[in-house]
Structure formats: C-alpha cells, structure tokens
Amino acid sequence: MPSRKADPFHWDALVRLTHWGVAAICIGNLWLNEAGEEWHERMGYAVMVLIGIRLLWGLTFAHGHARLRALIPSREDFRHQADALRERTPP
Numbered sequence: 001m002p003s004r005k006a007d008p009f010h011w012d013a014l015v016r017l018t019h020w021g022v023a024a025i026c027i028g029n030l031w032l033n034e035a036g037e038e039w040h041e042r043m044g045y046a047v048m049v050l051i052g053i054r055l056l057w058g059l060t061f062a063h064g065h066a067r068l069r070a071l072i073p074s075r076e077d078f079r080h081q082a083d084a085l086r087e088r089t090p091p
Contacts (some may be wrong), residue, residue: 010065018054022047 011019025043033040056070073081084090 012062012066014057015054015062018050021050025050035038
C-alpha cells in the first residue's frame with residue numbers, strides 16, 4: 001500500500017493570506033517609505049487590520065491548526081516532548 005504524504009499546509013487560506021500580507025507590507029514599508037510619511041501610516045493601519053482579522057478568525061470560525069487555542073500545548077504534548085528530549089529522538 002503506498003504511503004500517504006502529510007499535507008504540508010496546516011494553515012487555512014485566510015491565515016496564509018494574513019501572514020504574507022503582513023510580511024509584504026512590512027517589507028514594503030522598510031524599502032519604500034520613510035517613517036512618518038502618509039503611506040507609511042496607511043500601511044501600518046493595514047497591518048493592524050490584517051492582525052485583527054487573524055485574531056477574530058482564530059478565536060471564532062477557524063478549525064484545526066488555525067485556531068488560536070491550538071497554540072497552547074496540552075500536558076500530553078509536554079510529556080511527548082520531554083520523552084523525545086530524553087531519548088534524543090525528534091518528535
């Protein structure tokens with residue numbers, strides 16, 4: 001039976017869109033604007049909007065890895081990590 005590869009995209013489209021949107025705006029701000037310029041401020045507000053969208057999504061409708069609750073490890077996760085460290089095997 002052929003082995004199935006795990007899906008490399010754990011994040012949903014909205015999470016990826018907001019992530020790369022923030023990254024693109026930060027790079028654009030770094031290279032294209034001076035601090036205090038009108039576009040610098042507008043791009044900063046756009047980043048705040050993207051972060052707000054991501055937070056709302058993570059707290060409300062997101063599923064799986066995209067939920068903000070998924071970032072908090074359980075006791076079981078800590079135990080597996082400690083065992084892997086003791087055995088020197090990657091999780």
